[in-house]
Amino acid sequence: MRAAKGLGGLLLALPLWVGAEEIGQVSTVFKWVGPNDRIVVEAFDDPKVDGVTCYLSRAKTGGVKGGLGLAEDRAEASIACRQVGPIRFAAELKDGEEVFKERTSLVFKTMQVVRFFDRKRNTLVYLVYSDRVIEGSPQNAVTAIPILPWPARP
Template identity: 85%
Template structure:
């Protein structure tokens, strides 16, 4: 029993010790549900650059729960998210890529739920593929979104 309690405590602390892979920049937001107390429910649009692939920016839209719990960071956000990644400059690989490598992670509840973006490289088509999904320690969600970027020469590279 003592070991199980220690393991549970470690699981509760672990998400706070793991740093986010990349920090997203908020681009904008729209309110979706008015709340009398606390912030409104909203959809947030954020952008982040792939840490290993120069010239690629991804845009995420996701729901953020408002109200008192949301304002205090205690609410659980919905699992739905949308992603669109684009080539914004010459593509250069800063490091070797790993299949299914996590490039972005954000907590969507106080402890147990996260939204993640992972990257795949489709070598046959010379295309980067990004997948966003949400998971929980106990039970994940099958809801996901995908985007793909064919790696093309940038105009000033020709």
């Protein structure tokens, strides 16, 4: 039983696998030891909506703790999602469905992107926010994509 609990705790400590691609980064605070604090820009495609790519910018903590993956990243993030091709739904969409999630501390804090479908306006809405096991953050950002016909290429 103890071994199972220990293995469960170890699995919680591992970073979540995410399908985000780093586009670039800038340093914000110089650190003498370990990586600098920085802002990272990442891109990921919506797994259930072909033709949509989201760009997420967020703070990453540097220093010794940040370099070892032990630091807690800040809750601030910005998101911009864009139609990059014809939009096709690969599966049925559920409001508030998670499309991206990444751990921003060793165990308790995550940054998430969820999707909503505004049927009345035929628009996809993406919300990024950070949460913790005990207490989340009200800081968030939102972006919307009206579903438009994609021009055919010659």
